[in-house]
Amino acid sequence: MVTDVLHPGKATVPQTEIREKLAKMYQTTPDVIFVFGFRTHFGGGNTIGFGTIYDSLDYGKKNEPKHRFVRHGLYEKKKSSRKQRKERHNRMKKVRGTVG
Numbered sequence: 001m002v003t004d005v006l007h008p009g010k011a012t013v014p015q016t017e018i019r020e021k022l023a024k025m026y027q028t029t030p031d032v033i034f035v036f037g038f039r040t041h042f043g044g045g046n047t048i049g050f051g052t053i054y055d056s057l058d059y060g061k062k063n064e065p066k067h068r069f070v071r072h073g074l075y076e077k078k079k080s081s082r083k084q085r086k087e088r089h090n091r092m093k094k095v096r097g098t099v100g
Contacts, residue, residue, distance in 0.1 A: 001050070001051050001052070001053075002048065002049075002050060002051075003018065003022070003035060003038075003048070003049050003050065003051045004046070004047075004048050005018060005038075005046070005047040005048070005049070006045065006046055007044075007045060007046075007047065008044075008045040009044075009045070010044075011044075012038070012040050012047055013047065015035050015036075015038070016030075018035050018038075018049075018051075019033045019035055022035070022051060022053070026053055028053060031057060031072075031074070032053060032054045032055070032056065032057055032059075032060055033051060033052070033053050033054075034051065034052045034053075034054075034060060034064055034068050034072070035049055035050065035051040036049065036050055036051070036068060037049045037050045052064070057074075
């Protein structure tokens with residue numbers, strides 16, 4: 001669904017507050033609501049974004065991308081060290097054939 005948030009005189013509203021308001025409006029819990037893609041109009045006071053509401057968290061896990069769960073706090077992203085990422089990147093370049 002497209003969500004239009006009016007907030008005159010205030011900065012952009014945090015997504016957690018938007019989720020809580022939508023949960024009140026649709027009589028559900030905030031953990032099954034995923035909001036994303038918010039853009040504030042020039043001059044402030046109006047923000048438009050997208051949101052999805054699922055019947056249960058299991059349905060959300062089937063349909064939502066993993067990065068939204070990381071932002072939600074429902075999934076912990078494993079971060080390898082910088083050196084490991086660089087070494088992996090260089091090995092992949094050899095496989096692709098972009099290294100001369």
